[in-house]
Amino acid sequence: MRTAILFFFAATISFAQWGGGGGGGKSLNDYQKKSVSGREIHVYAPSGLKENSPLLISCHGMDQDPNYQQSNTHWEAVADTAGFVVVYPRGGTGYNTWDISGDKDTKWMVEIIDQMYTDYKIDKKRVYLSGFSMGGMFTYHSMSKIADKIAAFAPTSGTNVMGASKAQRPVPIIHPHGTNDDVLPYNNVEGFIKNYRDQFHCPDKAEEQTNYPNAENNGATMYTWGPCDKGVYIKHLKLPGRGHSPSKADVSDIWNFVKEWTVDGKVGEASTTESSASTPASSADVAKSSSSGVTGPNSSGNVAKSSSSGSHHHHGSSSSITNVTSSGAVSSSGAVGVLSSAGIIASIAQPADPSLLLVSVYKSSDNYIVVANAQGKTITVFNSLGHVVSTTRGLGTQQKVYTGAKGVYIVKVGSRTFKTSL
Known part of the structure; x- marks a missing residue:
């Protein structure tokens, strides 16, 4: 042979x-x-x-x-x-x-x-x-x-x-x-x-x-x-x-x-040590989040809901996912709430970085996901299945980060998470 x-x-x-x-x-x-x-x-x-x-x-x-x-x-x-x-x-x-x-x-x-x-x-x-x-x-x-x-x-x-x-x-x-x-x-x-x-x-x-x-x-x-x-x-x-x-x-x-x-x-769903340089939050977790309110049973079996964060951008096609803790309460420490595959609300601590408040995410007229004001930040785009479709480093100006099939996408910029669509 x-x-x-x-x-x-x-x-x-x-x-x-x-x-x-x-x-x-x-x-x-x-x-x-x-x-x-x-x-x-x-x-x-x-x-x-x-x-x-x-x-x-x-x-x-x-x-x-x-x-x-x-x-x-x-x-x-x-x-x-x-x-x-x-x-x-x-x-x-x-x-x-x-x-x-x-x-x-x-x-x-x-x-x-x-x-x-x-x-x-x-x-x-x-x-x-x-x-x-x-x-x-x-x-x-x-x-x-x-x-x-x-x-x-x-x-x-x-x-x-x-x-x-x-x-x-x-x-x-x-x-x-x-x-x-x-x-x-x-x-x-x-x-x-x-x-x-x-x-x-x-x-x-x-x-x-x-x-x-x-x-x-x-x-x-x-x-x-x-x-x-x-x-x-x-x-x-x-x-x-x-x-x-x-x-x-x-x-x-x-x-x-x-x-x-x-x-x-x-990663994020298994018991392992992660390197922050190469492993963002679990894409399956992020993709199941929703800008209109993250909903799921918490560890006590109750349903945890979050209200809109109000961080909508002038283009109207994306929004920032609201803050919510694992107990279902809104966090005052700036934690971004995501829904894990087990249906439990989890929280990811946000750093004290005021520059993240300037970030915006929207769809351009030529059907690209655009991120603005994300200089030096890691930008990760997830599709509706939770798969990473793009990872790049943010620039100081508007930048096109992804184009693809029609559907809902989750964009993670640093520790902020946005929902948009193509």
């Missing part, structure tokens, strides 16, 4: 010559070259990295190397903003391939995780695995071997020629793939992903976000199935015209999805 796989790839294309995003930014020279069990990895840790920060591992394709993977994906650009460690490992078998049938490389991944914990005190519950082409195949294979070590998986252009594996547990998956892929054809993607949708008992029908923004491919579509078993979601980003190449155009979408998860479940 191994010989057949190598022949398949060698006969298809020379992997080292594929095109991709590339260009600009840092190079692999900005990474630290390390050895784990005698094998090479390249590590990027942003300055000022906090303990208990996440780790993302990005695996290259066959006959490629960490330099090629880094120069096309530039994960460090996201890591600098979100605060996590990036590792580019090198495949250890012939043609720089990955073991997609045994446990040689999955065991090595665990050793890498342990080493990153020793070196950077990463949060072992928030480790994410991604990979391109054969690296994507290995990402799928890892679901059957080390799903207890990996919180979420992001295979790119990597349907496994060995077939779909049986995952150890329901896991969050995001899979970008180009429609013009001539190595691992796009027409295999739907059936391959369905194996995991069936395993995790996902809904048959996906939420479709057409004209999904992607820096390289117009007319992209994001398909989302969920919630599935254990509350996980499966996403597929269909990229019209994209061939077989990794790209930095996809890394933000990947990060915005995977960062929501720990090995115990969704």
Whole structure:
């Protein structure tokens, strides 16, 4: 079988010559070259990295190397903003391939995780695995071997020629793939992903976000199935015209999805230590909030209600979610109330930051969500399913932060939360 796989790839294309995003930014020279069990990895840790920060591992394709993977994906650009460690490992078998049938490389991944914990005190519950082409195949294979070590998986252009594996547990998956892929054809993607949708008992029908923004491919579509078993979601980003190449155009979408998860479940809904640099409030919690009054049973079984905060903006298309405590009383300390998936009102303390009072959120005439007066603040946009669809840093002026399918969106700016629609 191994010989057949190598022949398949060698006969298809020379992997080292594929095109991709590339260009600009840092190079692999900005990474630290390390050895784990005698094998090479390249590590990027942003300055000022906090303990208990996440780790993302990005695996290259066959006959490629960490330099090629880094120069096309530039994960460090996201890591600098979100605060996590990036590792580019090198495949250890012939043609720089990955073991997609045994446990040689999955065991090595665990050793890498342990080493990153020793070196950077990463949060072992928030480790994410991604990979391109054969690296994507290995990402799928890892679901059957080390799903207890990996919180979420992001295979790119990597349907496994060995077939779909049986995952150890329901896991969050995001899979970008180009429609013009001539190595691992796009027409295999739907059936391959369905194996995991069936395993995790996902809904048959996906939420479709057409004209999904992607820096390289117009007319992209994001398909989302969920919630599935254990509350996980499966996403597929269909990229019209994209061939077989990794790209930095996809890394933000990947990060915005995977960062929501720990090995115990969704961030904010699981027992885990969070890094404030990379994990906003649970998107499911925020998306279930309402500007017209957050309602739900409190811990005593009573219904807690909040009245309008009165923080409506002149555009009339958004409002600030009112303050409410876990007991259902309005808080005088400035806590933003949100409704958790368990139906219990929770509170998120607001910092004493008067500049947040100047923030406004509204829909522009050309159908964009616009945020004004949010300089230096983290801006996160959630769709109606509670999925993060955009994360950016605020500017001092008006800025367009997201456009997409019609529906209700929740926008979190710092510790303030707004509701708007497209």
